[in-house]
Amino acid sequence: MNSSVPPWRATASAPVSTPSAFSSATPAYIPVHARRSLAPNQANPPAPYASQPTMSTPAEAETRKRVEFPPAVRTYVQRCFAPENNIPSVTTAEMQEKLRATITTAAENQKLGLIDWERLALPQVMIQNERNKILANPSVSSWAMSSQSTSPGDSSRKRKSTDLHQSETGSPPWRKANHRNRFEDRVTYPPTEKKPRITLDDSSKSRANLEMRRKRFEGVGGSHGGSLSSSPTDSPAPTTEVDQGPVIGRCQALEKNYFRLTSAPNPDTVRPLAVLRKTLDLLKKKWKKDGNYGYICDQFKSLRQDLTVQHIRNDFTVIVYEIHARIALEKGDLGEYNQCQTQLRVLYAQQLGGHPTEFKAYRILYFIYTRNWTAMNDALADVTAEDKKDPAVKHALDVRSALALGNYHRFFQLYLDTPNMGAYLMDMFVDRERLSALAAICKSYKPDVNIRFITEELGFESDEQTARFILDHSTEKMLEEKNGSVRLLAPKAFTFFEQAKAEANRIVDIKGQI
Structure with missing residues (x-):
């Protein structure tokens, strides 16, 4: 090992000798004294800030105590x-x-x-x-x-x-x-x-x-x-005060078209709570009499808007959103239903009454239709042991379980016995599950299967409806009349229904309102 010490290891007591050829050259480095111990260097005292303690005193820690927000x-x-x-x-x-x-x-x-x-x-x-x-x-x-x-x-x-x-x-x-x-x-x-x-x-x-x-x-x-x-010319300039409260409506008209707000609401065009109650009674009567969904939806959106700008959140608010959600379900308007369902979840959390278990069941069926499993997990987390005793919630959970297990026989039994308005939601994805079931039947039954069996197994209303459904996704050659009954040539039809199943199981994208 070479015992020579490199130039940067040299100390003041041991100067480095350099060849004469480089004695006049400026070194390419700055000589630094090596530290021999952990004791403070008296020759080079630390900077003033280095002597300050790194930990806060109890008084400072108290002043920097985290604010607890109500x-x-x-x-x-x-x-x-x-x-x-x-x-x-x-x-x-x-x-x-x-x-x-x-x-x-x-x-x-x-x-x-x-x-x-x-x-x-x-x-x-x-x-x-x-x-x-x-x-x-x-x-x-x-x-x-x-x-x-x-x-x-x-x-x-x-x-x-x-x-x-x-x-x-x-x-x-x-x-x-x-x-x-x-x-x-x-x-x-x-x-x-x-x-x-x-x-x-x-x-x-x-x-x-x-x-x-x-x-x-x-x-x-x-x-x-x-x-x-x-407003007068000398009106006050905009301020950043936080004392702005809700609008108090003065409009007495029962019917009012919905307009998206582009400015602060005018109290003269907003109906107070007493008028809104009369409006709801009128809308229920008109819906039963005329069934004009375009008009009813527009009026309900206007009613909801008046509730929102006045910050009205009570049992009446829950009733309005529930009725609008049921009407939207009946007409298949999932965009409007989804808006009502989202707001109802917030209202139910405030214990304002209504029918939370009914809409929890709808929410589970809705996520089955959209195949949104992340949202499904959130919905299941909201279900309590008491909720599971409700027939509608129990039915929705059974539907999810049957689909997860691939038990189409159990699924269509549940489809024919759906409480409340859950059948409207199940109608939206029942054809998708019928295609999956037909693909499984065609893979299992040889050489053919009776149409009557498919009608009873998949919840069709008649053999004619079953045959029409099969022809919509295959060809006439897949059906054959034999011994006085119509039969499906299962092995040959398997490819058709497998392709239709893959197409139907794509992720559902809800674009919005009708």
């Missing part, structure tokens, strides 16, 4: 992220920033336990209200008002495609200026207020379009006063 605050946060409370014009990042500011302000002011979080407006609603106040300012919207020559009664008409394009004389001033200017640079704010960051597209989301949408909403249900644009 259950009402946690429920409020959950409602903020619920899908049914989303507002398309408000992004998730904007909502989260507003939520953080609201809770932080309340915590700093020691008002977490004083605020009524159940009645407090959601962050996305606060943002939308702030934007509407800006748009309602005459200094902002006066150009749009001057460009309209129609009478006030025409404001209730639906917007036409020609209304989207403003004339040259009715264009806002910034249309003729630099298009790179942001919206917040075109509005005057008090110097002490923080400018809300609002970005609007210069075409379909321009202020002109929002103004016309606002006017259209105000015209619903008759000509009412209280227009947002009628």
Whole structure:
């Protein structure tokens, strides 16, 4: 082993000798003294901050104690992220920033336990209200008002495609200026207020379009006063206060068409609870008499909207959603049913009455149809031992078990004995299970099988219906009349039903409403 010490190991007491050829050259490294012990180096004392302790003192730990949020605050946060409370014009990042500011302000002011979080407006609603106040300012919207020559009664008409394009004389001033200017640079704010960051597209989301949408909403249900644009010039600028409560309706009309809200709801177009109860009675009578689903669905959506903007959550709210869900099931409108089912789950969690076990059974059957096994696991986790005693829940669990075991005989027995309105849900996937059962029958029976046996085994109403179902998924050559009965040539038909089974078992995608 070479005993020579490399240059960087050298100490002050042992200088390194270098060849004469390199004596005048600058070394390519910086000599460093090697540390021989763990004792503090007196020659090079540590930096001032190194002497500070790394652990917090008990006093500091106490000051940094984690804030315990009340259950009402946690429920409020959950409602903020619920899908049914989303507002398309408000992004998730904007909502989260507003939520953080609201809770932080309340915590700093020691008002977490004083605020009524159940009645407090959601962050996305606060943002939308702030934007509407800006748009309602005459200094902002006066150009749009001057460009309209129609009478006030025409404001209730639906917007036409020609209304989207403003004339040259009715264009806002910034249309003729630099298009790179942001919206917040075109509005005057008090110097002490923080400018809300609002970005609007210069075409379909321009202020002109929002103004016309606002006017259209105000015209619903008759000509009412209280227009947002009628606020005085010296109206207060938007603030970030968290004291915005629910709307209190004043409309007395029993029937009102549904319009998607694009601005803060006008109390003159919102019906109070007493009127909504009369509306529900009227809708039930009209549904039994006329059966016009398009009209009934529109009226129920309007009724639900009035409940939502007024923050009404009681037993009447549960009744409205349950009736609408049953009607949607009857007409096969799974998009509308799914919206009602999602909201009902929240209402049932608040112990507001209704029929939770009935809709738990529907929920299980619905996830069997959509083949959403992740959601199915959540639904099964919600089922209690007491729920399993209910006939509807027990039936839905038996249906799931029969399909999991491939027991089509048991499945079709359950199909013919479905409680409540579960048969409407099972009708949506019974043909899919019939194809799976026929594939299994064709694989097991040789050389043929009687049509009558298939009719009884797969829950068909008649042999004619069975034959029609077979012909829809195969050819006429698969059926043969023998000894006075019609028989299915099972081995030959196996390929047809196996392909039809694979096609039918694709993942169901619910696109939405009818």
